[in-house]
Amino acid sequence: MNQAAGFEGGRLLVVAFEGWNDAGEAATGAAKLLAERLNLVEIAAVDPELYFDYQFTRPTIVQGDDGSRRIEWPGASLRGPAPSSEADAAASDPPTADDELVTGPGADTLHVLLGAEPARSWKSFAAELVDQALAADIEGVVLLGAMLADAPHTRPLSVFASSENRELRDRLGLERSTYEGPVGILSVLADQAERAGIPTISLWASVPHYVHNAPSPKAVLALLGKLEELTGLSIPRGTLEDEAKTWESGVDALAAEDEDMAGYIEQLERARDAVDAPEASGEAIAQEFERYLRRRGDGPDGRNEPPRGEGPRDEPWRPRDA
Numbered sequence: 001m002n003q004a005a006g007f008e009g010g011r012l013l014v015v016a017f018e019g020w021n022d023a024g025e026a027a028t029g030a031a032k033l034l035a036e037r038l039n040l041v042e043i044a045a046v047d048p049e050l051y052f053d054y055q056f057t058r059p060t061i062v063q064g065d066d067g068s069r070r071i072e073w074p075g076a077s078l079r080g081p082a083p084s085s086e087a088d089a090a091a092s093d094p095p096t097a098d099d100e101l102v103t104g105p106g107a108d109t110l111h112v113l114l115g116a117e118p119a120r121s122w123k124s125f126a127a128e129l130v131d132q133a134l135a136a137d138i139e140g141v142v143l144l145g146a147m148l149a150d151a152p153h154t155r156p157l158s159v160f161a162s163s164e165n166r167e168l169r170d171r172l173g174l175e176r177s178t179y180e181g182p183v184g185i186l187s188v189l190a191d192q193a194e195r196a197g198i199p200t201i202s203l204w205a206s207v208p209h210y211v212h213n214a215p216s217p218k219a220v221l222a223l224l225g226k227l228e229e230l231t232g233l234s235i236p237r238g239t240l241e242d243e244a245k246t247w248e249s250g251v252d253a254l255a256a257e258d259e260d261m262a263g264y265i266e267q268l269e270r271a272r273d274a275v276d277a278p279e280a281s282g283e284a285i286a287q288e289f290e291r292y293l294r295r296r297g298d299g300p301d302g303r304n305e306p307p308r309g310e311g312p313r314d315e316p317w318r319p320r321d322a
Contacts, residue, residue, distance in 0.1 A: 007140045007142075007168070007172070007199075007201070007230060007231055008105045008106065008231060008232045009105035009106045009232070010106055010109075010139035010140050011106065011109045011110075011111070011136070011137050011138050011139045011140075012106055012109075012110055012111070012138070012139070012140050012141070012142060012231060013078075013110075013111045013112070013113055013133050013136070013138045013140070013141045013142070014030075014031055014034055014110065014111070014112050014113070014141075014142050014144060014227070015031070015112075015113040015114075015141060015142065015143045015144065015186065015189065016028045016030065016031035016032075016112075016113075016114055016143075016144040016145075017076070017114075017115050017116060017117045017184070017185055017186060018115070018116045018117065019057075019116060019117035019184070019185075020117055020184045020185075021117065021145045021146070021184040021185065021186050022145070022146055023146040023147050023148045023205075023207040023212060023216075023219075024146055024205075024207040024211075024212065024214070024215055024216030024219050025146075025215040025216070026144075026146035026205050026207060026215075026216050026219035026220050026222075026223060027144035027145050027146045027205070027223065028114060029215065029217070029219075029220040030144055030220045030223040030224050030227070031112050031113075031114050031144060032114065033220070033224070033235070033238075033240070034102065034110065034112050034235065035079050035112040035114065037100060037101065037102045037235070037236060038081070038102050038107070038110055038112075039082065040079035040080055040081065040082075040110075040111070040112055041079060041080070041081075041082045041083075042077045042078070042079055043078055043079065043080045043111075043136065044077065044078040044132040044135075044136075045075055045076065045077035045078070046075055046076050046077075046115075046125065046128055046129070047075075048073045048074055048075040050120075050121060050124070050125075051075075051076075051118035051119065051120055051121055051124075051125045052073075052074045052075070052116070052118055052119050052120075053119035053120065054073075054074070056119050057074040057116050057117075057119065058074075059071050059072060059073045059074065060072050074115075074116040075115055075116065076113065076114070076115025076116065076118075076125075076129065077113070077114060077115065078111060078112075078113050078129070078132045078133070078136065079111060079112045079113070079114065080111040080112075080136060081108065081109065081110075081111075100236050100238065101236065102233060102234065102235050102236065103233070103234045104228075104231070104232050104233035104234045105231070105232045105233070106231065106232075106233070107233055110233075111133075111136055111138060113129065113133075117184060117185045118185065122185060122188050123188070123192075125185070125188075126185070126188045126189045126191075126192040127192055129189060129192075130189070130192045130193050130196050130198070133193065133198060134196060134198070138198060139198070139199075140198065140199050140200070140201070141189075141190070141193050141198055141199070141200040141201070142200070142201050142202075142203060142227060142230070142231070143186045143189065143190055143200060143201070143202045143203070144203050144205075144223055144227075145184070145186050145202065145203065145204045145205070146204065146205040146206075146207050146216075146219055146223070147204055147205070147206060147207065148207055148208075148209035148212050149206035149207065149208070149209060150209065150268055150271075151206040151207065151208050151209075151268065151272070152208065152265055152268035152269045152272055153208045153211060153218070153247075153248055153251045153265070154248065154252075154265065154269060155269065155272050155273075155276075156222065157205055157206050157207070157208075157216075157218055157219050157221075157222040158205075158206050158222070159203050159204065159205050159206070159222050159223060159225075159226040160175070160177075160203070160204045160206070161174050161175065161201060161202070161203050161226060161230065162174055162175045162176060162177040162201070162202050162204075163176070163199070163200060163201045163202065164176065164177075164190065164191075164194055164200065165194065165199040165200065165201075167199070168199050168201060172201070172230060174201065177202070186202065187202075190202060201230060203223055203226050203227065203230075205219040205220075205222045205223050206219075207219045208251075210261065210264070210265075211251050211254075214247070214250075216247065217240050217243040217244040217247050218244040218247055218248060220240060220244075221237065221240055221241065221244050224237070224240075
């Protein structure tokens with residue numbers, strides 16, 4: 001696969017935000033794993049007083065290893081490779097095992113932006129972060145999101161990859177999202193970055209809505225796999241695969257005790273298998289989903305679906321007989 005300039009070997013920025021864009025904590029889970037594996041340090045941060053409503057996104061109090069307590073404020077920070085002086089100091093720490101290192105083209109210049117979705121001044125917030133990215137010579141942005149969807153937990157969780165950049169779509173075989181409706185901060189940030197000349201890719205993992213209250217390590221794995229595919233990076237999983245198996249087994253156990261839930265999951269599996277079958281035609285796939293939607297009572301247009309490639313609804317849809 002041909003890689004677009006800036007997405008194999010370039011200075012990339014991976015972005016994830018808590019909140020509306022982060023079903024199952026999948027997006028922030030993937031970004032945090034990258035930041036930890038790369039030993040990134042904070043190089044810039046926004047002033048939370050400008051963008052956050054603390055009654056909506058409250059500060060938290062945490063206790064350090066020494067027993068001291070401190071307040072952590074919501075915000076957003078850009079993390080990058082440690083400056084040479086800090087890197088030299090870190091060299092005295094126990095070395096990271098080779099199988100825990102992120103490797104591949106551009107691994108040594110990878111940056112991560114993590115934060116909480118702001119409550120106000122989104123245009124200024126996005127502009128400030130794009131300025132920080134430009135100052136760090138970022139050449140491409142990958143925005144990670146996760147949405148609640150009618151996805152069976154027993155099948156590989158899909159990741160929808162899209163871009164507003166025509167060159168990236170042509171070179172990487174990406175789609176252009178046709179979604180219209182409410183958006184999260186990721187869409188605003190992507191728009192600002194493209195206007196500033198930084199190409200962007202959006203990756204959205206589908207998280208089973210019937211287990212929306214729990215973190216989804218399986219969705220984290222799906223996002224990391226798609227990120228590797230598009231960038232050429234190799235990202236160690238650590239215990240994540242075992243955690244995903246445990247998560248799936250836990251949902252299996254819940255379904256075994258709930259006949260309605262088990263039946264609903266079987267419907268999702270049949271719909272998914274019809275799409276994935278090699279012999280499935282476009283017409284057959286459309287018919288299967290129309291039948292599925294009629295069983296739900298939504299009609300063939302599926303108006304009650306979460307927006308594809310955007311983010312979760314405020315309240316996830318549930319089977320009407322649940």
